[in-house]
Amino acid sequence: MRKYRNQSVPADRWANIEPFVLDAVAVVAPACAYLAERLMVAVTPYVDWVVHVNGMQKVANVFHPVLIRRYISRDDLNLKDKTLRVYRSFLLRISEVVLPDEGPIEFAPLNGQSVSSPYTDRELNLLESWARGQSTALRRRGAGAVLALGAGAGLDPWEMQHLHRSDVRVDRHGALVDVRGGTLRLVPVLQRWEQLLIDSLADVPDDAWVLGGANKKATYNFVTPFINHTDFGNEPKPVPTRMRASWLTTHLAAGTHGADLMAAAGLSKPEHLVTSLRHLPTMNASAHRRRILAEAREAR
Incomplete structure (x- = not known):
């Protein structure tokens, strides 16, 4: 070992x-x-x-x-x-x-399954309603930050919970996230989610955590438990991996250069970008795969 x-x-x-x-x-x-x-x-x-x-x-x-x-x-x-x-x-x-007392479970075939597919545009609109419609200001702040950082900047829960307010910069050019947990990098927030992030951080001091209180423990993921305790309606379940997938496919569809997207996503393998093309029928072709691989490898 x-x-x-x-x-x-x-x-x-x-x-x-x-x-x-x-x-x-x-x-x-x-x-x-x-x-x-x-x-x-x-x-x-x-x-x-x-x-x-x-x-x-x-x-x-x-x-x-x-x-x-x-x-x-x-x-x-x-x-x-x-x-x-x-x-x-x-x-x-x-x-x-x-876990010897747990019985075997049935596994479906490995091909065709997906638990991290991107949200549709309608689903993202419903998720914004979920975030803004929470019953308390604290939940609205947390839900808004999770959605804006996940769907707007592609962060995973570990990265979200290691952000201080001072790590999010907002100016006339937009919002920029300085990722401290995981792979260090700077990520511009998609314009669609800028205002939600700004609203969610409006009353947060610069030295405070974006998510969680001053006494929180940052050694395990508390983002998913937080989501599970929020108020739900008819919107799809908020899942950070799907938020990140939505962020990736949004950039791919918009033609973001592969090397820039690799850097912003904190990815090490260009093939990870190509995998996301399966969710974009109009781009899931050999020509796009070759182009993105060539661009992404420039990041190395």
Whole structure:
């Protein structure tokens, strides 16, 4: 296990989950037919997703088979089906060891599933109504910030909750987010979401967190639990991964240069951009894929 060198998650997030991942693999490796180092490769990004995106505590239930099914069915992993099947086997074997009382669940075929597709324009309008229609000022502020930072700047929950008010700059050119958690970068907010972000931060002091109070703990994702405690109507469920997917496809459809989008998104692999083209029927063609790959590789 000590041979493993994390390259799949940002350093601050890895520091948060490293002891848990090491303990989990140390427990299950003797009961598995897999090398511990290979388990680390599969377990690390999975635990990062469960803890930092879904807001789960670092306990055995991280390896619940339902969560494994959700993870494997994502369409932004950019892994071949064969690799996904191997990772699924790894994770389910771990689940059997740490949660022996959980029965097996049915998995749909790996192709065609999506839990991170972008929202439609109508759905985004409904989500803005969700954010602005919360019953308390605190919830309106939080919901507005989550939506504006997710759909407007492509941030994930970990990045959102590590922002101070001073990290969001607003001037006559628009709004710019200085991302501190995860991959450091500057991200301009899409014009559609500028006003919602400005309204959400109107009374927030420069040294305060954009999300959460002064005594919050920033070592786990509290964005998803916050969303789950907001008021809901008939709008679609607010999901940060779908907000980010919407931000990516908006830029792709608008023709944003691939290298610029790679930098703003904090992506390391150009193929991640091409994966998003499946949600844009008019652009899901070889010519667009070649162009975006060529542009994105300039970021390297």
